[in-house]
Amino acid sequence: MRYAMVIDTLKCVGCSDCVVACQTENDVPIGYCRDWITETVNGAYPNIELELKSERCNHCENAPCVRCCPTGASHQLDNGIVLVTGDECIGCGACIESCPYDARFQHPDGYVDKCTFCHHRLEKGQLPACVSVCPTKCMYFGDLDNPNSEVSELLKNRKYKTLAPEAGTKPQVYYLI
Amino acid sequence: MQEELFTSGRNLPHIDPSLEIWHWPISLYLFLGGLAAGLLFFAGLITVLGKEKDYPAAVKYASIISPIALTLGLLAxxxxxxxxxxxxxxYTTIRIESPMSWGAWVLLIITPISFLWVFSYYSEIFPKWQLKYENLNKFEKFLKGNRKNMAYALIPLSIILGVYTGILLSAFNARPLWNNAILGPLFLVSGLSTGAATIILLAKTQKEKHLFGKIDLALIVLELGLIVHMLMGMYAGSEVQLEAMQLLVGGEFTMMFFGFVIILGLIAPAILEFLELRGFKIPVAVPAILVLIGGMVLRFVMVEAGQITRYLY
Incomplete structure (x- = not known):
C-alpha cells in the first residue's frame, strides 16, 4: 500500500475549492491552510504559459520532517502517509525547517499541523476532502503499489513531474503536465 | 522568465513570505551552548592533564560560567x-537520526555535571562562606575525589555538545545555507574559541593568559580555514547553494558576516593576540571580547540567513 495523489495541471482552473474543502473538513484555524493554489507564469509576452496547481504536503517517501523530529511525533504510516501526533509534538519547529515545501505550520494551539491526506476519511473508505470536491476532477488519489489503480495508470500513460525532486525527498504528489 | 504566485491567499504565520520559525532564542542558545562546551572541554582537559594548580581560571573560575550559560540557553x-x-x-524516546534528540539527551547529562563541577570547587571559590550542612560538605568532598572521573566524562560530552550545535542546522537539507558538513566542526571550533576567550578574561596569571591566548589564536586560524572551506564548498555547489551563498557574499548579510564575524570577530583578535604574545602591551580583554561578540554574531547570521534560503520550485 502506497498512497499517492496525482493532480492534472492541464485540468486545474485554480478555483481554490480544494483549499476551502480542506479548511472545512479539518477545522483548519482561520488564517492557516493545509493546501493552497500556486499560479506559475513561464515565458515572456506574447509567448507565455500559465500553470495552475494545488499544492500540499508531499507525504515524501524519504521524509526529512520524520528524520528531524526529536520526539517521534512526526511519523510515517505503512501506507506512506506522514502524520503528526499533537500530544507528542513539543513545537520545536525542526520539521518546519526541514520541509523543502514549507507545507507545515505551527497550529495556534502550539503543535505542528499539516495535510494528512484526510487519513480519517480514508479509514471510512472516502476520498480526501480536496479530491472529492474538485469541480474539474483534476485530482486523483489511490494506491501506487497496485499497478491497476487509477493513479498508477495515469503515471504510466502521462507525462508528470514532482516538486523539487532535487531535494531528495521522493515526493508522492505527482503533477501531470 | 518564471514567476510564481500563491493565489489561494496562503499567508501562513512565520512561514510566508520567508521562514521565521527560529528567532533570537535559538541563536542565543547556539552561542551559549558552544561557549559552555568550550569551557567544559578546557576544564576537563586541564584536569585530565593534571595541571589544575597552574591554570585555576580554566578549571575553577571560568567553570562558574558554564552552568549559567547552559541554564540560560535551556530557558531560551x-x-x-x-x-x-x-x-x-x-525524554521518552531516543531518535538516532534526529540531532535535536541527541542534543536534548547530552544536555540532560552535561548540565548537572557542570553544576556538580562548580560545586566541587565551592570551598575554593567561596572560602568565606562555609556550608552549614554536614551532608553538603561530605558531598563536596565526594565530588572533589571524583573530579578526574567527571573530567573524563566532560571531554567527549562537551565535544558532542559543541558539534551538535552545528549539526542541528546542517541536518536540514531544505535550507541550502545550513546543509553543509562543515557547520558542525565550525561551530565546535567557534565554541572552543569563545571558551578560551572567556578563560583569558578571567585568568589572573600571565602564564594562563598566554597559554589560552595561544590556544585561541590556533582556534581562530582553524576557524578561518573552516569558513573558507564552507564558502568554497558552496561556490562549487548546486544552484540553491549558490543562491544561499549570495546572502553572505554580496547580499544582505555581507556586512554582518564579513564585518562582524570575519574581520572584527576573527582577524582583528588574531592580530591583537599575536602582537600581545610578541610582547606588545595590549589588554587581552580586547581580543577576548571581540571573539565573544564574533561568535555570537556568527550564530545570529547563520540562523537568520539560513531560514531565507530554500528550494524554489
Whole structure:
C-alpha cells in the first residue's frame, strides 16, 4: 500500500475549492491552510504559459520532517502517509525547517499541523476532502503499489513531474503536465 | 522568465513570505551552548592533564560560567517551543537520526555535571562562606575525589555538545545555507574559541593568559580555514547553494558576516593576540571580547540567513 495523489495541471482552473474543502473538513484555524493554489507564469509576452496547481504536503517517501523530529511525533504510516501526533509534538519547529515545501505550520494551539491526506476519511473508505470536491476532477488519489489503480495508470500513460525532486525527498504528489 | 504566485491567499504565520520559525532564542542558545562546551572541554582537559594548580581560571573560575550559560540557553530553548508543556516528550524516546534528540539527551547529562563541577570547587571559590550542612560538605568532598572521573566524562560530552550545535542546522537539507558538513566542526571550533576567550578574561596569571591566548589564536586560524572551506564548498555547489551563498557574499548579510564575524570577530583578535604574545602591551580583554561578540554574531547570521534560503520550485 502506497498512497499517492496525482493532480492534472492541464485540468486545474485554480478555483481554490480544494483549499476551502480542506479548511472545512479539518477545522483548519482561520488564517492557516493545509493546501493552497500556486499560479506559475513561464515565458515572456506574447509567448507565455500559465500553470495552475494545488499544492500540499508531499507525504515524501524519504521524509526529512520524520528524520528531524526529536520526539517521534512526526511519523510515517505503512501506507506512506506522514502524520503528526499533537500530544507528542513539543513545537520545536525542526520539521518546519526541514520541509523543502514549507507545507507545515505551527497550529495556534502550539503543535505542528499539516495535510494528512484526510487519513480519517480514508479509514471510512472516502476520498480526501480536496479530491472529492474538485469541480474539474483534476485530482486523483489511490494506491501506487497496485499497478491497476487509477493513479498508477495515469503515471504510466502521462507525462508528470514532482516538486523539487532535487531535494531528495521522493515526493508522492505527482503533477501531470 | 518564471514567476510564481500563491493565489489561494496562503499567508501562513512565520512561514510566508520567508521562514521565521527560529528567532533570537535559538541563536542565543547556539552561542551559549558552544561557549559552555568550550569551557567544559578546557576544564576537563586541564584536569585530565593534571595541571589544575597552574591554570585555576580554566578549571575553577571560568567553570562558574558554564552552568549559567547552559541554564540560560535551556530557558531560551524552552521559551522558543510553541507546545511547551510537552517538552518532556524529548525524554521518552531516543531518535538516532534526529540531532535535536541527541542534543536534548547530552544536555540532560552535561548540565548537572557542570553544576556538580562548580560545586566541587565551592570551598575554593567561596572560602568565606562555609556550608552549614554536614551532608553538603561530605558531598563536596565526594565530588572533589571524583573530579578526574567527571573530567573524563566532560571531554567527549562537551565535544558532542559543541558539534551538535552545528549539526542541528546542517541536518536540514531544505535550507541550502545550513546543509553543509562543515557547520558542525565550525561551530565546535567557534565554541572552543569563545571558551578560551572567556578563560583569558578571567585568568589572573600571565602564564594562563598566554597559554589560552595561544590556544585561541590556533582556534581562530582553524576557524578561518573552516569558513573558507564552507564558502568554497558552496561556490562549487548546486544552484540553491549558490543562491544561499549570495546572502553572505554580496547580499544582505555581507556586512554582518564579513564585518562582524570575519574581520572584527576573527582577524582583528588574531592580530591583537599575536602582537600581545610578541610582547606588545595590549589588554587581552580586547581580543577576548571581540571573539565573544564574533561568535555570537556568527550564530545570529547563520540562523537568520539560513531560514531565507530554500528550494524554489
Amino acid at each position: 530553548l524552552f521559551y522558543d517551543l510553541t507546545h511547551k508543556f510537552y517538552f518532556w516528550r524529548l
